[in-house]
């Protein structure tokens with residue numbers, strides 16, 4: 001009987017431990033666009049600033065942009081007015097990542 005009690009306590013402890021670590025896991029699994037952020041900081045910062053609001057060189061405030069994801073991808077690829085075309089500088093994957101990143105700017 002005593003053994004069973006100890007076993008239950010251990011089992012309970014294990015279940016709690018499992019829950020706890022599961023919660024932690026889902027927290028760190030929160031998608032964070034690391035590639036997009038890196039590409040943004042390297043290529044877009046100069047005109048758009050860290051928060052996307054700078055309007056250096058005639059740039060627009062990205063946080064006020066109404067463009068959809070695919071429109072942003074096209075814009076980043078081809079450039080517009082003084083905005084540099086990034087087609088030959090960034091990969092498809094990098095362009096998509098940075099376009100998605102621009103939606104996280106506030």
Ligand code: HEC
Pocket residue numbers: 039040043044045046047048056057058059060061062064065066067072075076080081082083084086098099102
């Ligand atoms: C040399 C300066 C410059 C750089 C570097 C630059 N941009 Fe721009 N960006 C501009 C300008 C200028 C405009 C406005 C174009 C216009 O008026 O038609 C603009 C517009 C935009 C817009 C559209 C806003 C809208 O609603 O029309 C987005 C989104 C954007 N840029 C994202 C980026 C991203 C992402 C990068 C980096 C990959 C980047 N830009 C790099 C100058 C720049």
